[in-house]
Amino acid sequence: MKPIQVGLLGIGTVGSGTFNVLKRNQAEIKRRAGRGIEITMVADLDVARAQAVVGNDVKVVSDARAIIANPEIDIVIELIGGYGIARQLVLEAIAAGKHVVTANKALLAVHGTEIFAAASAKGVMVAFEAAVAGGIPIIKALREGLTANSIQWVAGIINGTTNFILSEMRDKGLDFDVVLKEAQRLGYAEADPTFDIEGVDAAHKATLMSAIAFGIPVQFDKAYVEGITKLGATDIKYAEQLGYRIKLLGIAKRRQADATNRTEGVELRVHPSLVPTKRLIANVEGAMNAVMVHGDAVGTTLYYGKGAGSEPTASAVIADLVDITRLHTVDPLNRVPHLAFQPHTLDQAMSELPVLPMGEVVTSYYLRLRVADQTGVLAKVTGIVAQAGISIDAVLQREADEVSSEGSVPQTDLIILTHDCVEATMNAAIAQMQALPTVLAPITRIRKEELA
Numbered sequence: 001m002k003p004i005q006v007g008l009l010g011i012g013t014v015g016s017g018t019f020n021v022l023k024r025n026q027a028e029i030k031r032r033a034g035r036g037i038e039i040t041m042v043a044d045l046d047v048a049r050a051q052a053v054v055g056n057d058v059k060v061v062s063d064a065r066a067i068i069a070n071p072e073i074d075i076v077i078e079l080i081g082g083y084g085i086a087r088q089l090v091l092e093a094i095a096a097g098k099h100v101v102t103a104n105k106a107l108l109a110v111h112g113t114e115i116f117a118a119a120s121a122k123g124v125m126v127a128f129e130a131a132v133a134g135g136i137p138i139i140k141a142l143r144e145g146l147t148a149n150s151i152q153w154v155a156g157i158i159n160g161t162t163n164f165i166l167s168e169m170r171d172k173g174l175d176f177d178v179v180l181k182e183a184q185r186l187g188y189a190e191a192d193p194t195f196d197i198e199g200v201d202a203a204h205k206a207t208l209m210s211a212i213a214f215g216i217p218v219q220f221d222k223a224y225v226e227g228i229t230k231l232g233a234t235d236i237k238y239a240e241q242l243g244y245r246i247k248l249l250g251i252a253k254r255r256q257a258d259a260t261n262r263t264e265g266v267e268l269r270v271h272p273s274l275v276p277t278k279r280l281i282a283n284v285e286g287a288m289n290a291v292m293v294h295g296d297a298v299g300t301t302l303y304y305g306k307g308a309g310s311e312p313t314a315s316a317v318i319a320d321l322v323d324i325t326r327l328h329t330v331d332p333l334n335r336v337p338h339l340a341f342q343p344h345t346l347d348q349a350m351s352e353l354p355v356l357p358m359g360e361v362v363t364s365y366y367l368r369l370r371v372a373d374q375t376g377v378l379a380k381v382t383g384i385v386a387q388a389g390i391s392i393d394a395v396l397q398r399e400a401d402e403v404s405s406e407g408s409v410p411q412t413d414l415i416i417l418t419h420d421c422v423e424a425t426m427n428a429a430i431a432q433m434q435a436l437p438t439v440l441a442p443i444t445r446i447r448k449e450e451l452a
């Protein structure tokens with residue numbers, strides 16, 4: 001049978017990896033897919049560089065639309081990135097009847113509803129294993145391996161750059177700015193690291209996982225996003241003393257309605273979290289990724305591996321190529337659905353389940369207060385917490401490392417761990433504590449996830 005013909009849009013790090021792995025493992029991949037898979041056309045603005053990567057047997061063009069217009073091409077791989085031209089090209093490829101493989105989490109998290117609807121209408125597949133956690137087959141696991149389960153929550157370290165920075169901060173006791181510069185020097189962080197350090201990249205990935213886990217549309221605009229830029233070495237140290245590590249987690253969690261009339265919905269959030277050191281995920285260090293999934297039948301599962309890089313990400317891109325090669329002759333209504341739930345049964349799925357506002361999220365907290373070291377201060381602070389109906393799990397008092405601008409007053413750090421409470425309640429309690437004249441600096445609040 002004639003090989004499946006693939007056109008590649010953008011041959012940078014991941015594109016080169018995809019080309020090389022596909023070539024190196026072509027015989028084995030053919031046996032798995034039941035048919036050869038060949039990249040026969042590449043589009044890249046730097047034609048000479050692209051030609052040097054793929055050799056002279058592959059046609060290289062500068063105009064991506066030449067690939068989309070080619071009737072011989074069955075699958076288009078989009079590795080351009082971003083929301084602009086990538087969106088147009090993906091929609092045009094779908095309209096031309098091509099299946100699409102993409103690593104573009106930003107595009108799908110923001111424009112996924114439009115793209116998946118266009119693909120379903122046209123009867124083509126859009127596959128995106130490489131968009132979440134690079135080489136870890138987490139999309140496949142959620143969509144297929146765990147399909148028997150009612151997924152309760154997904155929590156992952158899904159950004160390698162920030163995990164590298166946090167690991168270095170903890171190991172070396174350094175502050176964020178210093179480690180970021182070092183990470184940029186070593187190539188772990190981009191020259192413009194905004195999407196990574198502000199949590200946006202992780203939120204794109206968490207958004208995609210929430211859709212697959214719960215059968216809801218992709219809703220990046222509803223995600224709560226907080227990065228790691230405000231974290232200090234002090235909190236990492238105190239967390240460690242209390243038996244926790246601080247990780248940037250992407251969390252998608254199902255919340256059932258309960259006796260206190262809490263709304264049913266999905267929590268979708270990215271923020272630094274204290275995680276018990278005894279959890280395996282707390283020990284995922286450097287640029288590695290890991291995702292925990294809790295299903296009602298299977299319990300808790302953990303997936304670990306490289307979340308970025310040329311060949312790890314290529315591994316995911318090629319898995320999608322093989323899937324599409326196996327499935328493209330199947331009636332579209334009987335294929336594995338893009339987002340795990342069959343779109344034509346959406347009336348029976350949970351498409352209406354709302355993404356909850358952050359104020360309704362239920363979690364536990366680490367608070368650090370720089371206070372005047374005077375009689376009655378601890379009682380006042382804990383009184384506010386008790387009055388709010390928030391239960392305290394642990395309290396630690398430590399001599400302040402450095403004194404704040406109110407230098408003449410003796411100072412101390414109060415660290416409070418709480419049990420679960422509603423975020424809005426905690427916000428109100430923090431505002432009250434902050435107003436106390438004995439609280440000398442802005443209160444640090446970091447959420448805490450037991451992941452049990």
Ligand code: HSE
Nearest residue numbers: 158159160161307308
């Ligand atoms: N920039 C991402 C990370 C990799 O640091 O994990 C691609 O999503």
